[in-house]
Amino acid sequence: MSQRDYYEVLGVSKNVNESELKKAYRQQALKYHPDKNPGDKAAEDKFKEASEAYDTLKDAEKRQIYDQYGHEGLKGRGFGGFNGFDDIFSQFGDVFGDFFGGEGGGRGQRTGADLRLDISITFQEAIFGTEKEVQVSKHHLCDTCHGSGAKPGHQPHPCRTCRGTGQVVRAQGFFSVQSPCPDCRGAGQIIEHPCNDCHGDGRVLKNKKLSINIPAGVDDESRLRLRGEGEPGPQGVSAGDLYVIMHVAAHEFFHREGHDIHCRMNLTFSQAALGAEIQVPLLDDGKTQVISIPAGIQSNDNHRIPGAGVPQLRGHGRGDQIIHFTVETPKRLNKRQKELFKELAEIDGNPIKETLKGFFQKLRI
Numbered sequence: 001m002s003q004r005d006y007y008e009v010l011g012v013s014k015n016v017n018e019s020e021l022k023k024a025y026r027q028q029a030l031k032y033h034p035d036k037n038p039g040d041k042a043a044e045d046k047f048k049e050a051s052e053a054y055d056t057l058k059d060a061e062k063r064q065i066y067d068q069y070g071h072e073g074l075k076g077r078g079f080g081g082f083n084g085f086d087d088i089f090s091q092f093g094d095v096f097g098d099f100f101g102g103e104g105g106g107r108g109q110r111t112g113a114d115l116r117l118d119i120s121i122t123f124q125e126a127i128f129g130t131e132k133e134v135q136v137s138k139h140h141l142c143d144t145c146h147g148s149g150a151k152p153g154h155q156p157h158p159c160r161t162c163r164g165t166g167q168v169v170r171a172q173g174f175f176s177v178q179s180p181c182p183d184c185r186g187a188g189q190i191i192e193h194p195c196n197d198c199h200g201d202g203r204v205l206k207n208k209k210l211s212i213n214i215p216a217g218v219d220d221e222s223r224l225r226l227r228g229e230g231e232p233g234p235q236g237v238s239a240g241d242l243y244v245i246m247h248v249a250a251h252e253f254f255h256r257e258g259h260d261i262h263c264r265m266n267l268t269f270s271q272a273a274l275g276a277e278i279q280v281p282l283l284d285d286g287k288t289q290v291i292s293i294p295a296g297i298q299s300n301d302n303h304r305i306p307g308a309g310v311p312q313l314r315g316h317g318r319g320d321q322i323i324h325f326t327v328e329t330p331k332r333l334n335k336r337q338k339e340l341f342k343e344l345a346e347i348d349g350n351p352i353k354e355t356l357k358g359f360f361q362k363l364r365i
């Protein structure tokens with residue numbers, strides 16, 4: 001192993017406390033763990049180095065000796081270096097558990113598998129919330145064997161290979177590598193007389209109807225977690241979770257940015273020049289609000305209606321509705337309209353014919 005300073009290895013100061021030390025080790029371990037870097041010898045070495053450093057600094061006695069005498073002091077007092085993966089995981093299960101989904105070894109899994117359900121909802125349903133009836137296909141505990149996997153009158157017995165732990169340990173150099181037992185496949189038990197209905201799995205596939213309350217304010221790809229509605233684990237292990245993924249349909253008039261709602265409205269020349277009062281559709285079905293347009297408004301100017309946007313998912317209040325304006329140029333004019341625009345051009349000092357004539361004269365130059 002490298003003899004780099006242990007504090008340097010973990011990137012901490014010599015007065016680091018226990019919480020900071022564990023946090024620093026967790027970052028290093030997750031970054032360089034062999035499961036995340038298969039076949040990467042350099043990452044494996046860094047993982048071993050970080051583990052050795054943490055193994056020493058987390059122990060008050062070892063740390064005191066190391067601070068006073070360094071690496072040689074540890075060797076002289078019979079303290080080893082890195083103790084192998086099985087020892088590391090057994091000591092630091094709390095460090096790895098959340099990331100690797102385990103408990104530092106032991107039989108089987110903590111929960112059943114999680115499930116995913118994709119559902120489509122309208123723009124309005126996403127904004128104001130709704131309730132959806134859905135059907136989920138998932139496993140349920142077998143009614144015949146009550147989850148044991150064995151025929152009635154029979155019971156599973158502990159696996160002789162792993163002695164009921166569900167795990168076997170094999171040596172690779174000075175490492176001890178833990179893996180699921182090949183005979184019981186990690187279950188820790190053998191079923192000699194499997195149940196006829198579930199074929200030894202302890203579960204059967206059924207459809208289940210669920211009523212899902214979708215809260216107001218969800219967005220496209222929002223995820224709703226329903227605890228315990230996933231797959232049950234083998235032989236009665238607690239069920240996983242169901243994750244409901246929202247797919248929100250686009251709206252023909254509104255679009256969303258965060259908690260604000262945006263829309264675009266057209267204004268005539270006269271409305272833009274003189275100002276006007278117009279009715280604006282709101283998100284709430286059938287509702288409108290009258291807003292005042294100031295004289296001289298330009299294309300891409302906007303107006304904000306506070307509190308007319310998307311409800312906050314975790315809190316009170318709503319975002320805003322923002323109306324963007326486009327001043328439309330008329331494509332077809334009747335005779336009277338043409339006369340009025342020509343008169344306006346004369347008043348502005350920009351007669352149409354003179355302006356064009358001056359333009360072509362400049363081109364000749």
